[in-house]
Amino acid sequence: MTTSPPRLRKALLTAHVTASVGWLGAVAGFLALSVAGLTGQDPQTVRATYLAMEATGWFVLVPFSLASLLTGVVQSLDTKWGLFRHYWVLVKLLINVVATIILLLYMQTLSSLAGVAAESTLDLSGLGDPSPVLHAGAALLLLLVATTLAVYKPRGMTRYGQRKQHEERMTAQP
Amino acid sequence: MAGLPRYPRSSDDAGTETGRGSTTGAPRWVKVLGIIALVLVLLVVVLLIGGNHGPGRHMS
Numbered sequence: 001m002t003t004s005p006p007r008l009r010k011a012l013l014t015a016h017v018t019a020s021v022g023w024l025g026a027v028a029g030f031l032a033l034s035v036a037g038l039t040g041q042d043p044q045t046v047r048a049t050y051l052a053m054e055a056t057g058w059f060v061l062v063p064f065s066l067a068s069l070l071t072g073v074v075q076s077l078d079t080k081w082g083l084f085r086h087y088w089v090l091v092k093l094l095i096n097v098v099a100t101i102i103l104l105l106y107m108q109t110l111s112s113l114a115g116v117a118a119e120s121t122l123d124l125s126g127l128g129d130p131s132p133v134l135h136a137g138a139a140l141l142l143l144l145v146a147t148t149l150a151v152y153k154p155r156g157m158t159r160y161g162q163r164k165q166h167e168e169r170m171t172a173q174p
Numbered sequence: 175m176a177g178l179p180r181y182p183r184s185s186d187d188a189g190t191e192t193g194r195g196s197t198t199g200a201p202r203w204v205k206v207l208g209i210i211a212l213v214l215v216l217l218v219v220v221l222l223i224g225g226n227h228g229p230g231r232h233m234s
Contacts, residue, residue: 087200087203153184
């Protein structure tokens with residue numbers, strides 16, 4: 001496996017950490033908005049939170065999630081950690097893929113809620129929805145697990161990783 | 175220490191060391207995480223079947 005020069009490798013790592021931690025922070029902000037939207041009493045404030053959530057979703061959460069996934073895959077393939085060799089990398093990949101898919105699917109619901117909020121009527125009956133809080137809470141939990149795995153890198157090689165390691169040892173021997 | 179299997183350090187974000195720590199089967203933390211994930215997935219499935227949850231439910 002060929003790896004990129006140290007400077008490029010650092011830049012790739014910086015991009016991945018920025019995208020991933022940015023995603024985590026954006027989800028925390030989204031969670032605050034969703035709680036404000038669920039518990040708010042002032043119609044204008046509640047409507048504003050749903051409009052802000054939709055904008056945050058499309059312009060912050062979705063780009064950060066895709067960037068995190070892309071940079072994570074590139075980063076893992078460019079290092080000795082690999083994409084399928086170590087369990088912690090594999091679990092992080094699964095978390096990233098699942099969270100991104102659910103986010104993209106949920107954006108439909110969020111756009112609909114924002115559509116209701118954008119209507120001129122002050123009727124808030126369609127907005128008392130706990131789903132943004134539930135989705136943001138679950139996403140925050142998943143991303144915290146992923147961040148913990150990235151920092152601690154718990155031991156454990158997959159069967160594929162062990163096989164590749166064995167092959168590399170065999171080729172390295174004279 | 176000679177004789178002990180080497181494993182990349184957790185501080186080695188760039189993965190410059192070769193991973194030489196071999197294990198047999200999935201470690202305990204993977205199994206625990208897998209069980210928790212399975213329970214959560216089942217919970218979500220029950221909610222999806224039992225309630226009117228899911229993407230696009232506000233489309234109508």
